[in-house]
Amino acid sequence: MDCENARRRISETLDGGRPDAALVGHLSGCAACSRTLTRTRSLNAALASLPQLRPSAAFSTGVLASLKRARAAESIPAWPLAAAWAASSLALAAGAMRVSLSIPRLAGAVAEGAALLELAGRLALRVLPAPRAGAELSAAALIAVALFLTISLPHAHKTRLIGAKS
Amino acid sequence: MSEPLVADADLVRRCLSGDDGGFAALLERHQDRVYSFLRRLTGDARDAEDLSQVVFLKAFRSLETFDLARPFHSWVLAIAHHAALDHLRARRTDLSLDHDEHPIDPADGADGPERLAEAALDGALVERLIAALPPLYREALLLRHGEGLSVEEVAATLGIPEGTVKIRLFRARELMRRKWEAFEKDETREAPRP
Ligand SMILES: [Zn+2]
Numbered sequence: 001m002d003c004e005n006a007r008r009r010i011s012e013t014l015d016g017g018r019p020d021a022a023l024v025g026h027l028s029g030c031a032a033c034s035r036t037l038t039r040t041r042s043l044n045a046a047l048a049s050l051p052q053l054r055p056s057a058a059f060s061t062g063v064l065a066s067l068k069r070a071r072a073a074e075s076i077p078a079w080p081l082a083a084a085w086a087a088s089s090l091a092l093a094a095g096a097m098r099v100s101l102s103i104p105r106l107a108g109a110v111a112e113g114a115a116l117l118e119l120a121g122r123l124a125l126r127v128l129p130a131p132r133a134g135a136e137l138s139a140a141a142l143i144a145v146a147l148f149l150t151i152s153l154p155h156a157h158k159t160r161l162i163g164a165k166s
Numbered sequence: 167m168s169e170p171l172v173a174d175a176d177l178v179r180r181c182l183s184g185d186d187g188g189f190a191a192l193l194e195r196h197q198d199r200v201y202s203f204l205r206r207l208t209g210d211a212r213d214a215e216d217l218s219q220v221v222f223l224k225a226f227r228s229l230e231t232f233d234l235a236r237p238f239h240s241w242v243l244a245i246a247h248h249a250a251l252d253h254l255r256a257r258r259t260d261l262s263l264d265h266d267e268h269p270i271d272p273a274d275g276a277d278g279p280e281r282l283a284e285a286a287l288d289g290a291l292v293e294r295l296i297a298a299l300p301p302l303y304r305e306a307l308l309l310r311h312g313e314g315l316s317v318e319e320v321a322a323t324l325g326i327p328e329g330t331v332k333i334r335l336f337r338a339r340e341l342m343r344r345k346w347e348a349f350e351k352d353e354t355r356e357a358p359r360p
Contacts, residue, residue, distance in 0.1 A: 047311035
């Protein structure tokens, strides 16, 4: 066994391998490898007795607060999103009634409902803790659709809608 | 390492059942070892603290994927390993092991044992020696001896074969011992003993 191999085997014995006869024989005749064994043992022991380091005192409270925030954002209630959905559906219905069914009065009432729902959903999203980006985006997209359809209604309805909002 | 395994698993169950006290207890129990590992691996206290926060948030939020039969500390250290590697890569730290691939010259160690006075292995010197190792070697030694994991556990934590862990440990030990000897030579040169 040469010294390079002996050192490899030394490392293995320090991880639980059993020293074989060849290694024992080499160590008894090689001062350098015996010394390697002793010194590597010392290094391992020194590593094992390194003190544990501590993060700053604010660390754990910071982690727990972040965790709380993240979980609060995840448990955002479903209703603002549902409101946005309903608003866009109503606005769509209002648009359809006006264009194809020519019943502007009913269309106006439905559009008012849509605008109110849309407003409620938007306010809720602003007040709630930062929701997950996906939910926020889809709600925002739906609100945009609702707004577009509401605005594209006849002028008379628009003025009524603005009156209802303020 | 005789970790209170059952207790850790119980704490995880508490977290999963919605009891927030479980998170605080797990954090209290494991934060120092995760921080120490990351502190010595990155070499920077602030980075280590930021990374530790990332690690625990990730662990706590993916707790349902934790295998209750596994030791919690090796699971959280595996997350720390990935976070540290991402961090070191982002800092463009050289993570290759190539520069240590060439075989170690056997004549190197045959310096005559009595000629060198052994520098005391105090904590500060060990910290310097470990900091001077390439990160992946440092990591293997920290997990094996600093955290007291077995070769099998180190392999599971790093996601590499046991044989690779053994090779890294061998090279890490050789490098560290050589650095220690080089340090002693410097010491002897600078402050010759009577
Ligand atoms: Zn030898």
